[in-house]
Amino acid sequence: MKTAVPGTEIQxxxxxxxxNEEAVVPHLIERITAVLNxxxxxxxxxxxxxxxxxxxxxxxxxxxxSDARFQYVSFSRNFGHQLALTAGLNYARGTEAVFIIDxxxxxxxxxxxxxxxxxxxxxxxxxxxxxxxxxxQVKKLFYFTFYRILNSISRLHFPVDSGDYCLISRKxxxxxxxxxxxxxxxxxIRTWVGFRQVGIAYERSARIAGKSKYSYRRxxxxxxxxxxNFSEFPIRFISLxxxxxxxxxxxxxxxxxxxxxxxxxxxxxxxxxxxxxxxxSGVQLLSLGxxxxxxxxxxxxxxxxxxxxxxxxxxxxxxxxxx
Numbered sequence: 001m002k003t004a005v006p007g008t009e010i011q012x013x014x015x016x017x018x019x020n021e022e023a024v025v026p027h028l029i030e031r032i033t034a035v036l037n038x039x040x041x042x043x044x045x046x047x048x049x050x051x052x053x054x055x056x057x058x059x060x061x062x063x064x065x066s067d068a069r070f071q072y073v074s075f076s077r078n079f080g081h082q083l084a085l086t087a088g089l090n091y092a093r094g095t096e097a098v099f100i101i102d103x104x105x106x107x108x109x110x111x112x113x114x115x116x117x118x119x120x121x122x123x124x125x126x127x128x129x130x131x132x133x134x135x136x137q138v139k140k141l142f143y144f145t146f147y148r149i150l151n152s153i154s155r156l157h158f159p160v161d162s163g164d165y166c167l168i169s170r171k172x173x174x175x176x177x178x179x180x181x182x183x184x185x186x187x188x189i190r191t192w193v194g195f196r197q198v199g200i201a202y203e204r205s206a207r208i209a210g211k212s213k214y215s216y217r218r219x220x221x222x223x224x225x226x227x228x229n230f231s232e233f234p235i236r237f238i239s240l241x242x243x244x245x246x247x248x249x250x251x252x253x254x255x256x257x258x259x260x261x262x263x264x265x266x267x268x269x270x271x272x273x274x275x276x277x278x279x280x281s282g283v284q285l286l287s288l289g290x291x292x293x294x295x296x297x298x299x300x301x302x303x304x305x306x307x308x309x310x311x312x313x314x315x316x317x318x319x320x321x322x323x
Contacts, residue, residue, distance in 0.1 A: 011041040011096045012116065015088030017081055018060070018103040019050040025059040028103055029070075035109045036069055041096075041116075046071045048088045051078035064314040072314040079308045082184040082222070085164060087308055089173055091315075099167045106204050107165035114200055115167035124172050124195035127187075128165035130204045139219075146223050153233035158191050158226075159199055166190065182300050182307060185225040192230065228293055235294065238287045245283050252276070 014032065018025070036043055047060050047070065057074060064072040073091055075084070085100060092098045097119050101107045107128060118126040147160040164187055168176075175193050176186070191197075228234060313320050 008042050009095055010044050010093045012039075012043045012099060012112075013088075013092035013094035013097075014043060014045045014099045014101065014109065014112070015048065015085060015092060016045060016101055016103050017048045017050055017084035017088065018052060018056055019078060019081070019084070020052045020054045020056060021103045022052075022055040022059060024103050024105065025056060027105060029059075029063050031105065032109050033067075035112055039112070044069055044071055044093060046073065046088050046092055048084040048091075049074040050081065050084040051075045061314065065317055065319075068316050071316075072312070074311045074313075076309040076311045080218075081164075082186055082225075083308050085186055086184060087310075089177055091313075092173065094173075095170055097167050097169050098173050100164050102165070106206070107163075108202065108205065111200070111202060112167070118198055118200065119167055119169060122196060123198045124169040125190055125193075125197040126167045127159055127162045127190070127197065127199050129159060129199040129201045130161045130163070131201050142219060142223075146226070150223075150226055150231065153227070154231040156188070156191050156230055158188065158230075159197075162199060163187060169195075171195070180301070181229065182305075183225045183229065183297055185222065185229050188226050188230045224293070228297065234290045238290055241283055241287065245280060248279070249276075 016028070016032075021028070032045055036045070047064070049057055049060060049072065051074070060070075060072050064070045071091070073087055075087070088100070089098060097116065099109075099112055099115060101109050111128070115126045115128075143161070147158060147162075151158055151160070166187075168190065172190070172193055172195060176189055179189055310322055
């Protein structure tokens with residue numbers, strides 16, 4: 001078996017976030033180890049345990065203490081997938097590139113060679129494009145719709161049908177690590193930084209074991225981060241909605257005056273009044289909700305809390321606590 005060479009510069013880091021994936025870990029280790037043994041580059045794997053409550057940590061401890069190519073970072077609690085990826089980017093030591101995959105093996109680690117080849121051709125960001133995905137029809141529709149809506153309301157062009165599965169150069173990693181925003185949408189940040197980017201099409205498999213940790217609530221939250229962080233449309237939508245409300249009010253006033261002075265009839269007051277109250281109350285509440293989302297993000301950001309809290313680390317078989 002190929003082993004890490006002490007003191008040798010690490011060329012590529014593979015980041016793998018995990019949360020309650022004890023059923024997946026044995027398969028994950030087997031497939032990643034096969035990839036490491038086939039490659040000639042010096043590669044490390046950085047597991048980021050996002051506060052798992054099952055036996056994920058025990059499995060990872062064992063492999064990281066026995067093989068110096070595997071590193072381990074654990075959170076003090078569950079901080080979320082995007083912050084686990086953020087931690088991985090902060091701790092990755094690869095001098096050439098960082099390869100991001102999910103633990104469920106839906107994004108195959110075996111494609112590292114194809115992604116890295118594009119990097120050697122001069123691309124700083126190589127992302128996976130899903131030809132198909134083994135998920136529910138509801139989730140497929142959600143993803144399909146989200147990316148196309150986001151592209152229609154954002155100044156940026158986001159690759160459709162792509163996720164966090166990617167290989168990014170050291171230069172881009174260093175830039176992303178400087179971003180201070182807490183409500184992170186990493187695939188959006190990846191697009192925002194620019195540089196040469198290219199997609200690689202692949203078939204997204206079903207999960208090897210266990211259940212997806214991305215609930216519909218978390219998917220909606222991630223989508224909202226994408227919209228509010230990379231589009232000005234929500235705040236401008238309020239102005240458009242306000243203008244439309246004013247035009248409707250003027251139109252209704254004109255219709256009322258015409259009925260009163262030309263046809264000498266007055267519309268029934270209660271129905272008209274009830275409609276007007278409901279309409280403008282809804283507009284005001286919607287507007288406050290949109291403004292509230294921006295205020296909430298400002299509130300979270302100005303507190304300047306750390307993105308995550310580290311519980312333990314294992315690097316090069318050395319166990320440490322805290323930072």
